[in-house]
Amino acid sequence: MKFRIDNMNCGGCAKSVTKSIHSVDPGASVEIDLETKSVTVGSSHDEQAFRGVLEDAGFPSQPMA
Structure with missing residues (x-):
């Protein structure tokens, strides 16, 4: 499955995700x-x-095809 996370901007964000x-x-x-x-x-x-957990962590996501 693939998600788009618009506010994922750096390595720290990637680690949290x-x-x-x-x-x-x-x-x-x-x-x-x-x-x-x-x-x-x-x-x-x-x-x-x-x-759900991404939203809770401050990284709302959208499904991608």
């Missing part, structure tokens, strides 16, 4: 592209669970 995703699924693969403000998550967990 990764930490939030791993709080739902510690084994998830996480690929972050700061240039496109996107994160790709490899997990069998529900997309809404990730969107």
Whole structure:
């Protein structure tokens, strides 16, 4: 699954996003592209669970195709 996070601007943001995703699924693969403000998550967990923790961490996300 892939998300766009408009306010993800730096390495610190990327680290926080990764930490939030791993709080739902510690084994998830996480690929972050700061240039496109996107994160790709490899997990069998529900997309809404990730969107919820990202929102709670201050990184509202939008699903991407």
